[in-house]
Amino acid sequence: MSSSPQPWNNPKLRAFAIQLAVLFVVGSFVWIIIDNTITNLQRQNIASGFGFLENPAGFGIALTLVDYTEQSSYGRALLVGFLNTLLVAVIGIFVATILGFTLGIARLSSNWLVAKIATVYIEVVRNVPLLLQLFFWYFAVLRALPLPRESLSLLELAFLNNRGIYVPALLLEGNGLILGLSVLVGIVSAWLIGRHAKRKRLETGEIVKGIAFAPLLVFVLPVLAFLALGMGLKAEVPSLQGFGFKGGWSLIPEFVSLLLALSFYTAAFIAENVRSGILAVSKGQTEAARALGLKPTPILRLVVIPQALRVIIPPLTSQYLNLTKNSSLAVAIAYPDLVSVFSGTVLNQTGQAVEVIAITMTIYLSLSLFTSLVMNWYNRHMALVER
Amino acid sequence: MSESFVRTNHAPERMPPNAHIGVVRWMRENLFSSWFNACLTIFSIVLLFLTLPPLLDWAIFSAVFSGEDGAACRVDGAGACWAFVEAKFGQFLFGRYPAEERWRVLLTLFLGVAGLAPLLIPSEFPKKWFVAYLLVPFPLLAFVFLSGGLFGLATVETSDWGGLMVTLVVAVTGIAASLPLGVLLALGRQSDMPVVRILCVVFIEFWRGVPLITVLFMSSVMLPLFLPEGMSFDKLLRALIGVALFSSAYMAEVVRGGLAAVPAGQYEAAKALGLTYWQSMGRIVLPQALKTVIPGIVNNFIGLFKDTTLVLIIGLFDLLGIVQSNFTDPTWSSPQTATTGYVFAAFVFWIFCFGMSRYSVYMERRLDAGEQR
Numbered sequence: 038m039s040s041s042p043q044p045w046n047n048p049k050l051r052a053f054a055i056q057l058a059v060l061f062v063v064g065s066f067v068w069i070i071i072d073n074t075i076t077n078l079q080r081q082n083i084a085s086g087f088g089f090l091e092n093p094a095g096f097g098i099a100l101t102l103v104d105y106t107e108q109s110s111y112g113r114a115l116l117v118g119f120l121n122t123l124l125v126a127v128i129g130i131f132v133a134t135i136l137g138f139t140l141g142i143a144r145l146s147s148n149w150l151v152a153k154i155a156t157v158y159i160e161v162v163r164n165v166p167l168l169l170q171l172f173f174w175y176f177a178v179l180r181a182l183p184l185p186r187e188s189l190s191l192l193e194l195a196f197l198n199n200r201g202i203y204v205p206a207l208l209l210e211g212n213g214l215i216l217g218l219s220v221l222v223g224i225v226s227a228w229l230i231g232r233h234a235k236r237k238r239l240e241t242g243e244i245v246k247g248i249a250f251a252p253l254l255v256f257v258l259p260v261l262a263f264l265a266l267g268m269g270l271k272a273e274v275p276s277l278q279g280f281g282f283k284g285g286w287s288l289i290p291e292f293v294s295l296l297l298a299l300s301f302y303t304a305a306f307i308a309e310n311v312r313s314g315i316l317a318v319s320k321g322q323t324e325a326a327r328a329l330g331l332k333p334t335p336i337l338r339l340v341v342i343p344q345a346l347r348v349i350i351p352p353l354t355s356q357y358l359n360l361t362k363n364s365s366l367a368v369a370i371a372y373p374d375l376v377s378v379f380s381g382t383v384l385n386q387t388g389q390a391v392e393v394i395a396i397t398m399t400i401y402l403s404l405s406l407f408t409s410l411v412m413n414w415y416n417r418h419m420a421l422v423e424r
Numbered sequence: 425m426s427e428s429f430v431r432t433n434h435a436p437e438r439m440p441p442n443a444h445i446g447v448v449r450w451m452r453e454n455l456f457s458s459w460f461n462a463c464l465t466i467f468s469i470v471l472l473f474l475t476l477p478p479l480l481d482w483a484i485f486s487a488v489f490s491g492e493d494g495a496a497c498r499v500d501g502a503g504a505c506w507a508f509v510e511a512k513f514g515q516f517l518f519g520r521y522p523a524e525e526r527w528r529v530l531l532t533l534f535l536g537v538a539g540l541a542p543l544l545i546p547s548e549f550p551k552k553w554f555v556a557y558l559l560v561p562f563p564l565l566a567f568v569f570l571s572g573g574l575f576g577l578a579t580v581e582t583s584d585w586g587g588l589m590v591t592l593v594v595a596v597t598g599i600a601a602s603l604p605l606g607v608l609l610a611l612g613r614q615s616d617m618p619v620v621r622i623l624c625v626v627f628i629e630f631w632r633g634v635p636l637i638t639v640l641f642m643s644s645v646m647l648p649l650f651l652p653e654g655m656s657f658d659k660l661l662r663a664l665i666g667v668a669l670f671s672s673a674y675m676a677e678v679v680r681g682g683l684a685a686v687p688a689g690q691y692e693a694a695k696a697l698g699l700t701y702w703q704s705m706g707r708i709v710l711p712q713a714l715k716t717v718i719p720g721i722v723n724n725f726i727g728l729f730k731d732t733t734l735v736l737i738i739g740l741f742d743l744l745g746i747v748q749s750n751f752t753d754p755t756w757s758s759p760q761t762a763t764t765g766y767v768f769a770a771f772v773f774w775i776f777c778f779g780m781s782r783y784s785v786y787m788e789r790r791l792d793a794g795e796q797r
Binding site: 055056059063070074077078080146149150151154160164165166167168170172181362365366368369376380384390391397398401402405406 | 454455457461464465468469471472616617618619620623630632633634635636637638641642645646648649650651652653726730731732733734736737744748751759762763766769770773774777778781
């Protein structure tokens with residue numbers, strides 16, 4: 038005897054009802070928020086919309102990669118801030134990766150002293166808030182440097198003071214286009230040689246001699262072109278004029294402290310990823326490679342590192358994303374990044390809270406999604422192909 | 425007749441050669457195993473020699489340990505100004521919380537530790553009562569004790585809260601809110617119902633894709649716009665909401681990893697026993713999932729604890745904020761004040777975070793013991 042089926046015992050019907058309820062709750066929540074926001078904005082007489090981006094900004098920015106004056110628009114200020122974020126993130130990722138790999142390998146070193154130093158560095162840096170480290174670099178280290186007049190100098194060429202770092206600028210005399218082209222040719226030919234060597238290795242098992250030197254082409258070709266065309270280099274040494282230095286290349290202290298804090302902090306995390314990646318490669322792999330008669334360097338390059346990278350890359354991606362997002366701490370020391378310029382100054386001047394925050398968040402979201410896309414592609418490329 | 429020599433007594437035991445024992449052998453194996461290692465060792469020793477003596481000199485030998493004001497620290501060649509930390513210690517812990525009411529903060533801390541400690545030590549007594557206590561009565565008690573206004577306790581505005589106390593309030597609230605929220609989001613992300621799944625995915629990816637600073641900006645400038653006219657939230661509460669939503673998205677991803685690690689057979693067995701969805705999740709799947717991701721959860725806690733410092737950007741005084749605001753005090757101004765303050769704050773944060781990470785390592789080993797045969 039079967040009992041009559043109750044409607045709430047029908048899984049499909051129940052799932053439908055639940056989803057309808059969830060949709061209703063979330064929908065009405067969002068609607069209430071939007072309604073409240075519109076009422077509040079009207080009450081405060083704030084015009085909504087993105088028209089304010091065309092208005093002149095009227096404030097200066099300390100570091101600009103593109104043309105920007107006080108007469109430029111808010112939209113232009115947004116671009117300046119965004120490029121400054123990218124600048125510190127890209128250089129930070131580069132430094133953090135090198136430092137992180139070095140530290141990760143050092144922590145596994147058979148040299149007791151080296152391993153201990155790396156461990157202490159990692160355990161100290163990882164467990165102290167990034168903002169604190171940023172303040173430390175900015176206020177306690179760089180602000181404590183001498184005034185421009187009493188700058189620390191290196192051979193009267195490079196100068197360090199509380200306004201920043203000044204190094205001689207290298208100015209190229211001659212055709213820069215040819216130099217750029219030769220770099221490009223170097224990259225392409227190094228890539229082609231590498232591909233050829235790999236194919237040969239896979240087909241014949243023969244290792245092409247001197248393949249490790251192929252990347253040097255990227256440097257050698259431009260130098261040859263430089264010498265052949267008789268181009269010259271002129272160094273412009275920074276000099277003290279008035280209250281500051283003129284000429285040469287300079288880095289503002291905000292940029293230097295943000296870069297130091299971000300890359301030292303992230304490096305500690307990358308080091309741990311690298312360590313776990315290398316430890317994840319089973320010892321049998323090394324032993325098998327040795328049994329096949331491979332030498333230590335090819336074992337590392339052909340057996341251990343490719344397998345370790347598979348484990349390292351996914352968490353490495355998150356670290357790159359973290360670094361990019363953490364660059365927003367710039368606002369605390371007024372390095373003109375996206376958040377500092379746009380969510381800080383522009384928001385205060387215009388009061389367009391909703392639009393400004395929405396634009397900032399959208400930009401970070403797209404950056405995050407783009408980075409994950411690229412890294413996922415690379416990850417798939419490197420992943421183990423299993424049957 | 426030839427005599428054969430047969431030894432009748434043992435030769436005395438001799439020590440191995442010097443190069444194979446003790447310090448010499450240890451050094452040969454760990455410091456000078458190859459010329460490359462020897463170079464590294466020498467490099468490291470030089471590095472230590474360049475950093476350690478000045479550091480020790482600054483922190484201990486030339487440091488100023490006592491004084492009524494910053495005069496002793498302004499002397500040329502003075503090291504760390506620990507007297508500054510000593511003088512401001514009460515502020516660093518409680519901010520501007522009235523001195524005569526500080527026992528309330530300590531009592532709250534004690535109530536929290538009393539509930540938490542039994543959960544952290546491995547033991548047999550029933551833990552669910554402690555969990556229940558921490559989830560419901562404790563937050564209410566903490567709220568009443570800290571802000572006052574009831575039972576004859578004087579009201580203390582949150583604008584007077586500060587220091588380590590605010591750091592702990594933000595971190596503990598974030599942790600307590602993000603754990604259940606994160607579990608729900610992770611379950612939602614695995615759900616068969618497309619509407620629920622998509623909403624959870626969008627929620628998680630949104631919060632994970634933006635920096636915490638923009639979240640805090642949003643909670644401080646946009647949240648008031650979301651509310652009906654005339655209703656307003658406390659500044660600290662707004663920050664707490666932002667932190668909780670942000671960290672729950674990260675927690676959800678950790679829990680998702682744990683859910684994926686539970687073998688499909690466990691889900692099927694629960695279903696075969698006729699358990700409902702919530703029964704099978706609550707009694708079979710989640711306990712196993714959460715157990716496997718304890719290290720990940722603790723890592724999240726550590727991250728959250730460090731991130732609490734960001735609230736100073738929207739004008740709340742956490743430990744770092746209060747330490748920094750005291751640098752402007754003219755009586756204590758000296759070249760070393762700022763550095764000393766930062767080092768002190770770093771040390772406090774380090775103790776908490778390092779403690780948590782050691783605890784997670786310990787738990788990992790202990791839980792792992794059951795898997796070993």
